[in-house]
Amino acid sequence: DVKVTQSSRYLVKRTGEKVFLECVQDMDHENMFWYRQDPGLGLRLIYFSYDVKMKEKGDIPEGYSVSREKKERFSLILESASTNQTSMYLCASRQDGNQPQHFGDGTRLSIL
Protein backbone atom coordinates (compact mmCIF):
# COMPACT_ATOMS: atom_id res chain seq x y z
CA ASP A 1 0.00 0.00 0.00
CA VAL A 2 1.15 3.52 -0.79
CA LYS A 3 2.02 5.56 2.23
CA VAL A 4 2.26 9.33 2.25
CA THR A 5 3.56 10.66 5.54
CA GLN A 6 3.34 14.24 6.69
CA SER A 7 5.76 15.15 9.43
CA SER A 8 3.26 16.76 11.82
CA ARG A 9 -0.48 16.37 12.42
CA TYR A 10 -0.70 19.66 14.34
CA LEU A 11 1.61 22.66 14.29
CA VAL A 12 1.40 26.07 15.97
CA LYS A 13 3.66 28.89 14.83
CA ARG A 14 3.87 32.66 15.20
CA THR A 15 3.47 35.30 12.52
CA GLY A 16 6.69 36.07 10.71
CA GLU A 17 8.23 32.66 11.38
CA LYS A 18 9.61 30.53 8.56
CA VAL A 19 7.65 27.28 8.58
CA PHE A 20 8.58 23.96 6.97
CA LEU A 21 6.03 21.23 6.23
CA GLU A 22 7.51 17.92 5.15
CA CYS A 23 5.99 15.13 3.10
CA VAL A 24 7.48 11.73 2.27
CA GLN A 25 6.08 9.01 -0.01
CA ASP A 26 7.32 5.46 -0.21
CA MET A 27 6.19 4.35 -3.68
CA ASP A 28 8.69 6.05 -5.98
CA HIS A 29 5.94 8.27 -7.39
CA GLU A 30 6.85 10.88 -9.99
CA ASN A 31 4.30 13.54 -9.07
CA MET A 32 3.76 15.25 -5.73
CA PHE A 33 1.33 17.97 -4.68
CA TRP A 34 0.68 20.42 -1.85
CA TYR A 35 -2.88 21.57 -1.17
CA ARG A 36 -4.57 23.63 1.49
CA GLN A 37 -8.11 22.83 2.56
CA ASP A 38 -10.42 25.41 4.07
CA PRO A 39 -14.09 25.05 5.05
CA GLY A 40 -16.37 25.83 2.13
CA LEU A 41 -13.47 26.21 -0.31
CA GLY A 42 -12.38 22.61 -0.77
CA LEU A 43 -8.84 21.67 -1.75
CA ARG A 44 -6.78 24.32 -3.50
CA LEU A 45 -3.48 23.53 -5.17
CA ILE A 46 -0.47 25.45 -3.90
CA TYR A 47 2.38 23.80 -5.79
CA PHE A 48 2.97 20.72 -7.87
CA SER A 49 6.17 18.81 -8.71
CA TYR A 50 6.29 16.40 -11.64
CA ASP A 51 9.88 15.30 -11.03
CA VAL A 52 12.90 15.91 -8.81
CA LYS A 53 13.86 19.59 -8.72
CA MET A 54 10.88 20.45 -10.95
CA LYS A 55 7.96 22.50 -9.70
CA GLU A 56 4.95 24.38 -10.99
CA LYS A 57 2.75 26.94 -9.31
CA GLY A 58 -0.80 25.99 -8.54
CA ASP A 59 -3.76 28.25 -7.93
CA ILE A 60 -2.53 29.93 -4.73
CA PRO A 61 1.30 29.97 -4.58
CA GLU A 62 1.68 33.42 -3.02
CA GLY A 63 3.52 33.29 0.29
CA TYR A 64 4.71 29.72 -0.28
CA SER A 65 7.68 27.99 -1.84
CA VAL A 66 8.58 24.32 -2.29
CA SER A 67 11.60 22.09 -2.50
CA ARG A 68 12.02 18.66 -4.05
CA GLU A 69 15.64 17.58 -3.81
CA LYS A 70 14.84 13.86 -3.61
CA LYS A 71 12.08 11.94 -5.33
CA GLU A 72 10.41 10.78 -2.14
CA ARG A 73 10.33 14.13 -0.33
CA PHE A 74 8.39 17.30 -1.09
CA SER A 75 8.66 20.23 1.30
CA LEU A 76 6.35 23.22 1.60
CA ILE A 77 7.85 26.41 2.99
CA LEU A 78 6.01 29.40 4.38
CA GLU A 79 8.61 32.12 4.03
CA SER A 80 7.05 34.47 6.61
CA ALA A 81 3.95 32.96 8.16
CA SER A 82 0.80 35.05 8.39
CA THR A 83 -2.50 34.42 10.14
CA ASN A 84 -4.31 33.89 6.82
CA GLN A 85 -2.15 30.83 6.27
CA THR A 86 -3.86 29.06 9.16
CA SER A 87 -5.32 26.00 7.45
CA MET A 88 -5.22 22.24 6.87
CA TYR A 89 -2.36 21.32 4.53
CA LEU A 90 -2.52 18.11 2.53
CA CYS A 91 0.27 16.45 0.58
CA ALA A 92 -0.38 13.92 -2.20
CA SER A 93 1.58 11.78 -4.61
CA ARG A 94 0.79 9.76 -7.72
CA GLN A 95 2.71 7.81 -10.34
CA ASP A 96 1.27 9.60 -13.37
CA GLY A 97 -1.79 11.49 -14.58
CA ASN A 98 -3.90 8.36 -15.01
CA GLN A 99 -3.35 7.11 -11.48
CA PRO A 100 -5.16 8.30 -8.35
CA GLN A 101 -3.54 10.71 -5.96
CA HIS A 102 -2.60 9.24 -2.58
CA PHE A 103 -2.97 11.71 0.25
CA GLY A 104 -1.35 12.10 3.62
CA ASP A 105 -3.57 12.73 6.63
CA GLY A 106 -2.78 16.43 6.69
CA THR A 107 -1.09 18.98 8.91
CA ARG A 108 -3.36 21.38 10.76
CA LEU A 109 -1.31 24.56 10.96
CA SER A 110 -2.24 27.46 13.21
CA ILE A 111 -0.45 30.79 12.89
CA LEU A 112 -0.86 33.01 15.95
Add this chain to the structure above:
Amino acid sequence: KNQVEQSPQSLIILEGKNCTLQCNYTVSPFSNLRWYKQDTGRGPVSLTIMTFSENTKSNGRYTATLDADTKQSSLHITASQLSDSASYICVVKMGGSYIPTFGRGTSLIVHP
Protein backbone atom coordinates in the same frame (compact mmCIF):
# COMPACT_ATOMS: atom_id res chain seq x y z
CA LYS B 1 -12.68 28.54 -16.82
CA ASN B 2 -12.59 24.87 -15.86
CA GLN B 3 -14.95 24.27 -12.96
CA VAL B 4 -16.38 21.40 -10.95
CA GLU B 5 -19.62 22.03 -9.07
CA GLN B 6 -21.01 19.61 -6.50
CA SER B 7 -24.44 19.41 -4.96
CA PRO B 8 -25.78 19.35 -2.40
CA GLN B 9 -23.20 21.05 -0.20
CA SER B 10 -24.33 18.91 2.72
CA LEU B 11 -26.74 16.06 3.28
CA ILE B 12 -28.14 14.27 6.31
CA ILE B 13 -29.77 10.86 5.95
CA LEU B 14 -30.82 7.98 8.18
CA GLU B 15 -28.84 4.78 8.32
CA GLY B 16 -30.04 2.27 5.74
CA LYS B 17 -31.33 4.90 3.30
CA ASN B 18 -29.95 5.55 -0.20
CA CYS B 19 -28.60 8.86 -1.44
CA THR B 20 -27.21 10.42 -4.60
CA LEU B 21 -24.52 13.08 -4.86
CA GLN B 22 -24.13 15.20 -7.98
CA CYS B 23 -21.14 16.61 -9.84
CA ASN B 24 -21.30 18.94 -12.85
CA TYR B 25 -18.17 20.02 -14.66
CA THR B 26 -17.05 22.32 -17.44
CA VAL B 27 -13.53 20.86 -17.75
CA SER B 28 -12.53 20.39 -21.36
CA PRO B 29 -11.09 18.37 -22.97
CA PHE B 30 -12.20 15.67 -20.55
CA SER B 31 -9.82 12.90 -19.51
CA ASN B 32 -11.29 11.25 -16.41
CA LEU B 33 -13.39 11.87 -13.33
CA ARG B 34 -12.71 10.49 -9.87
CA TRP B 35 -14.76 10.37 -6.71
CA TYR B 36 -12.82 10.58 -3.45
CA LYS B 37 -14.03 9.93 0.09
CA GLN B 38 -12.52 11.96 2.91
CA ASP B 39 -13.15 10.82 6.46
CA THR B 40 -12.86 13.43 9.20
CA GLY B 41 -9.21 14.01 10.08
CA ARG B 42 -7.92 11.93 7.17
CA GLY B 43 -6.76 12.54 3.62
CA PRO B 44 -9.07 11.78 0.66
CA VAL B 45 -9.10 8.24 -0.73
CA SER B 46 -10.05 7.38 -4.31
CA LEU B 47 -13.36 5.46 -4.63
CA THR B 48 -13.71 5.15 -8.37
CA ILE B 49 -12.55 6.52 -11.70
CA MET B 50 -14.74 7.20 -14.73
CA THR B 51 -13.35 7.58 -18.22
CA PHE B 52 -15.10 8.94 -21.30
CA SER B 53 -16.39 5.58 -22.49
CA GLU B 54 -17.78 4.45 -19.12
CA ASN B 55 -21.37 5.14 -18.09
CA THR B 56 -21.49 3.38 -14.76
CA LYS B 57 -19.11 1.71 -12.34
CA SER B 58 -19.68 0.12 -8.95
CA ASN B 59 -17.46 -0.28 -5.92
CA GLY B 60 -19.42 -2.18 -3.31
CA ARG B 61 -22.35 -0.02 -2.20
CA TYR B 62 -21.02 2.93 -4.22
CA THR B 63 -22.11 3.35 -7.85
CA ALA B 64 -20.80 6.17 -10.00
CA THR B 65 -22.36 7.28 -13.28
CA LEU B 66 -21.05 9.55 -15.99
CA ASP B 67 -22.86 11.38 -18.77
CA ALA B 68 -20.06 12.89 -20.85
CA ASP B 69 -22.54 14.66 -23.14
CA THR B 70 -24.14 16.68 -20.36
CA LYS B 71 -20.91 16.72 -18.31
CA GLN B 72 -22.55 15.29 -15.23
CA SER B 73 -21.61 12.56 -12.81
CA SER B 74 -23.37 11.13 -9.81
CA LEU B 75 -22.36 8.96 -6.88
CA HIS B 76 -25.10 6.75 -5.50
CA ILE B 77 -24.74 5.19 -2.08
CA THR B 78 -26.96 2.22 -1.33
CA ALA B 79 -28.07 1.14 2.14
CA SER B 80 -26.01 3.78 3.90
CA GLN B 81 -23.95 2.96 6.96
CA LEU B 82 -22.63 5.17 9.75
CA SER B 83 -19.16 4.76 8.27
CA ASP B 84 -20.33 6.50 5.09
CA SER B 85 -20.34 9.79 7.01
CA ALA B 86 -17.62 11.74 5.22
CA SER B 87 -16.94 14.38 2.61
CA TYR B 88 -17.20 13.18 -1.01
CA ILE B 89 -15.10 15.04 -3.53
CA CYS B 90 -15.45 15.01 -7.30
CA VAL B 91 -12.20 15.55 -9.22
CA VAL B 92 -11.96 16.01 -12.98
CA LYS B 93 -8.76 15.74 -15.00
CA MET B 94 -8.36 17.63 -18.23
CA GLY B 95 -6.65 15.96 -21.15
CA GLY B 96 -3.05 17.08 -21.55
CA SER B 97 -2.82 18.61 -18.07
CA TYR B 98 -1.00 17.34 -15.00
CA ILE B 99 -3.33 19.16 -12.66
CA PRO B 100 -6.84 17.96 -11.78
CA THR B 101 -9.73 20.25 -10.86
CA PHE B 102 -11.41 19.64 -7.51
CA GLY B 103 -15.01 20.21 -6.53
CA ARG B 104 -15.68 21.62 -3.07
CA GLY B 105 -17.21 18.40 -1.85
CA THR B 106 -20.48 17.18 -0.37
CA SER B 107 -20.55 16.58 3.36
CA LEU B 108 -22.65 13.50 4.16
CA ILE B 109 -23.85 12.69 7.66
CA VAL B 110 -25.53 9.35 8.32
CA HIS B 111 -27.59 9.24 11.51
CA PRO B 112 -28.51 6.02 13.31
